[in-house]
Amino acid sequence: MLEAVIAGIIIIGFVAVVSKSYINPAQDFSSVAYSSLKSLDEQGILRPYAQALDWGSLNSEVRIYGKNHTIEICDRFGNCAGQKPEGANVWVGSYIISGNQNYQPMQIKLYLW
């Protein structure tokens, strides 16, 4: 009888701990990713790198600490340059631009994990 109660407590305790961390994510990192891309655009850094499809240099300009990050740049024809991480719990923020000096629409995605 006592063992059954202990077993019940173990299961309930485990479910409570796991559900707390899985149901309530601590922070919205997609907003962090979007804000980072917007900030790079406001500094005039984002568009030249995006137009050159230089995702590596753009990624090196991202200042987010405590998370891994990578960039993917896609043009209007669906051609993408960069890395898309595989795995679970990857946050993504995306930013659309119409071009820099000339019309050349792109989507820039910043992945955080």
Next chain:
Amino acid sequence: MKQARRKERRRTGRKGQFFILGAVLICMLFFVGLPLYGPQLQAYRKDLSFVSSNLESEFPRALNLGIKAGSLQDFADFSRFTGSTLSGQNEKFQVLWIVTEPQPLGVQVTVGNFMGQDQALSITVDGSSQNLDVSDNSTESRFFSSSERFEISIQFPGHSKTGTWVRNKVNLYAFTETARGTDRIVQEIEA
């Protein structure tokens, strides 16, 4: 008698240990399986507001780049690009825009319809009205005589907009709707 009782206690005691062992095993199996069911890519629900903020600044810029290239076709293309890009994120994007460009003695009014269905518009410039039927995913243009500062009224199903615009500059009014599931953001962009 005592021996039988001792045996019985030992038997039920072992049974109880199996309960605890079973609970620990269930927890372990669940823990091992958790990463398999974790979301692959996460974008928070409020990212629609980011899209909205992004487009509010990007649409006027796209118009300027299109005009710089001498045509509104790039701007129309940007409307399509935005729609197809956002549909890849399970977001539905619709836009209807009106652009006026300066002409001698008037303005060229161009309507771009990317609302997912044909639109019937009524446009009035300085009291002179014209009706436009604009097919989905296309643009239509009309010339209107106007003063330097002109009154414009735009009406299409479920929406109307009036304002005073200046003839010697390019004016933009865009009505956009971005939606994902039950979340929906309607936005007016003016430049």
